[in-house]
Amino acid sequence: MGQCYGKNISVVEEDDNISPAGDRPQTPSTSTAGNGAVSVPAVKNSSHSSSNSPWPSPYPHGTGTSPLPPGISPSPARSTPRRFFRRPFPPPSPAKHIKASLVKRFGHPKPKEGPIPEDGGTQVERPLDKSFGYSKNFEAKYELGKEVGRGHFGHTCSAKGKKGELKGHLVAVKIISKAKMTTAISIEDVRREVKILKALSGNQNLVKFYDACEDANNVYVVMELCEGGELLDRILSRGGRYTEEDAKVIIVQILNVVAFCHLQGVVHRDLKPENFLFTTRDEDALMKLIDFGLSDFIRPDERLNDIVGSAYYVAPEVLHRSYTMEADIWSIGVITYILLCGSRPFWARTESGIFRAVLRADPNFDDSPWPVVSPEAKDFVKRLLNKDHRKRMTAAQALTHPWLRDINCPVPLDILIYKLVKSYLRATPFKRAALKALSKALTEDELVYLRTQYRLLEPHKDGRVSHENFKMALIRNATDAMKESRVPDILSTMEQLSHRKMDFEEFCAAAISTYQLEALEKWEQIASTAFEYFEQEGNRVTSVDELAREMNLGSTAYSILNDWIRSSDGKLSFLGYTKFLHGVTIRSSNTRHQPSA
Template sequence: MGICFSTTKVSGSNSNTPSTTANNHQHHRPGRDCTSSKPATTTTTTTTSSSSSSSNKSTKQRGSHYNHHKTKESHRNDQKRNIPLIIKNSSKRPGGIIPCGKRADFGYDKDFNNRYTIGKLLGHGQFGYTYVAIDRSNGDRVAVKKIEKNKMVLPIAVEDVKREVKILKALAGHENVVQFHNSFEDDSFVYIVMELCEGGELLDRILSKKDSRYTEKDAAIIVRQMLKVAAQCHLHGLVHRDMKPENFLFKSPKEDSPLKATDFGLSDFIRPGKKFQDIVGSAYYVAPEVLKRKSGPESDVWSIGVITYILLCGRRPFWDKTEDGIFKEVLRNKPDFRRKPWPSTSNAAKDFVKKLLVKDPRARLTAAQALSHPWVREGGEASEIPLDISVLYNMRQFVTYSRLKQFALRALASTLDEEELADLRDQFDAIDVDKNGSISLEEMRQALAKDLPWKMKDSRVLEILQAIDSNTDGLVDFSEFVAATLHVHQLEEHNSEMWQQRSHAAFEKFDVDRDGFITTEELKMHTGLRGSMDLLLEEADIDKDGKISLSEFRRLLRTASMSSRNVTSSSVNRG
């Protein structure tokens, strides 16, 4: 989409509320990834708090946006002009100026003009234009982003183009991503050739609906496609970072046209265990952790949650007249599920949206988990559910936990029912390729290899399998798999009462005499380990009274969750 830079600054005493003042040196992006054949013109704009406020005077009621009495074009103008928020810290990115008269060499093919004929203009951004083009070899229509080299005077702009091409190549073949065909260059331009989508933006479809709302069934179809893109991105160590209705295009004008993700200009790769510290995206869809400068793949899921809310009710879940106000809404308030049409919306739909709009990213559903949710799953196939990057992460983490944490997680896993484990059953089935009810070393190796950024060594795969394999038969069954892949923060966040019951039931598997404490003798009875239990007990015995209370046991479970701090090898008790 058009690249907008904000000059607003959030006020207030909240230390987590971000400053969003754009630097004098604006971050260069190569313009809109405009693969839609719908005519469009995008511009670089600067928005201030005062202009945002004045331009929204007619929308004072919180959340009354898409179904406010305005024209469709007015809605589009609001969407594109107001509250933009696209900011990126470039202090750690390549600096300097490309010497005058020297243009970057990208190493791309040089025969664009021999292979394609440029047609009508589709749109333009800061650095170039997007056109319809004809493939001379077969007459196919494609979209071509034509980027001017003489405007890429900073190495950061060159790196952005190279990264976008790398991302499109990495996602090539995914049915819900705009397909990349090739990249070319000559002395003056870079050309990125992509699939042409002629069905327009998701935003336009929303605005064309009665009350700007989709039916639940149709909304679920849309959301499923977005989640599949996010899950695939995350397996590649990639975060889209700007998921919004304008960045999803329909392949054709048909009602059942597939949806295609586009505009990866703000996307970036992230190393395992790391967080983005910059603020980037669009204000209506930005996740709380982005504003706190500690974001990762979970922020894409939040954005999809916002889009889902809009699809189902025609209003944004977080809104204010200014960018400052939107940020405060996102950080502090919960979406409104009391106004129409929510009372008549299914419980499954509301549950789904609430689990995506959880402010704590550790407790938020992952993209793959969301695909297993009954509301999205209905009508979809289990085979459509990709591997969950967080499940692979949890398996890697499990081997680093002390023996006591591993035993505690196994006890907790045994208290959960099939409904609570539906998403993990999907993941287990995805890894169990031969469908014999257990995961072999080779199947474990194949699964972990799909976490592309990690590049795990075979020796580590065997170590992980042996840690999960509690009965030492050389295979991982479903109960062992669950213990290693549970999301403890989600269990606690989504249903606190159930968490209390489940964690207490797990505690009582150790507390044989039901006196409210786990002793060293009870640890020996439960674990079957020989020798002293003192080291095992000390890890959870916070008050050093020689026994483990229920609260200490729950704390142990929490620190064994997906987003806990890494446990160093020196603290691992392999007993």
């Protein structure tokens, strides 16, 4: 199979996934169809518990600017008739297991066939429990209005509250048919989506959840009505792209809400322009993140393994079936790329082709309009679209990037600092010395982020922070979602700070990521300066055996580690220092070089 390169195609250019209206691009995703084929469009492969919601967005698209007829949802993934491949995706496409997993999730399209039991009896399956425990008086509380969208599993209507706090207020009601819930997994998907919406609250860029009801036939999810239309429509109305200044306003709102979700331990997994709606049609209207049907809670140090999302926005590590919150950051990078140039960074005419482009191709920053885009904007996109998920900025870090600094927006607490500080506290004195030397070589751009995070911990009067500071910072930002994802559990791994305090200099050493610094163009200069500090204050004589123990490596790594130690004085060389900083995965290298049996 030949190499597949990303091709920059205008967002409004036709391809083989154009909608019937002929003027909207498709967002390939994966779902099952009635004939058991894999269709385009939502990527869903479940071996890990996760949420998958093929139902339409609960928010109506406003009238006037949409190219679609009234009453039809404008989202490409929701409104376009399903298209089928005549043959399965060819290996090595990572999508090859999707079909079987989706059948498991949504049920077989026709009755199962199999041998008749020898005793002549019939196999009786236990009926599914489709009781959710939600309020049963939907009709008494809400008056349904017109239908504003329809999907495979249900439809969406506007409605007006009849009583209580919502009396007289317009809302959006997502109506999910229980008849379409044919597996225990699909039932759990609905339950999880409602649970996440209910647990997340308090962010201005996140859609408000009001209520959940049910009756014998449907589940009703009542949410905020957003009448300003999708971000995708605004991109199209501008001819396919935004100016840098206008794009910043959009990206800041996206980063703000995603940083909030990540702090709470929620990964969205389907970030795309169709899932951001404006509250009104005003040019400066607030933008809201919607559709948590594919979202999931993620515990500290947990990795997900189900292929989920929309093909154009899916991260490489999702296709490799091992990912966490960084997958959302990749999707933000794709959105930013589209906003700035009007083209997709990864493109192909089939879903498997898109996947190969995501895995193998590099985004094009040479064609128009990139030559006139600012270097800061290009650096921003590149640091989000790094194929190594460890080298991407977090959402909170991205808000401190030089490209966005003139926006002067608040920077939220970053869960990453908790994970990094935890690792630092568990590190050996030798490793801490190496990190302290690295922190002294940081430039002002990196220090902006660290100072912001340190201030959010609200240091004591002596300017230092303790375990209590980290605990109280989490409490100030906590929602029910944080408890569900068990984010506070990370504090138990930071108990060493209960007996001492950390000043800003040590905090910088603890809260920096070598991988992220390696993504910078000036990394070699930073590393060289850091090694000079390390030579003066932290480098010492070490043996291969001791270094292997420091890095928790076996004797098979000795031949590689030997190259890291200078023969002249027995201390770490510059190469050894940079490798030692992030603990290169030597065992993987050894495995690759072993002869096959």
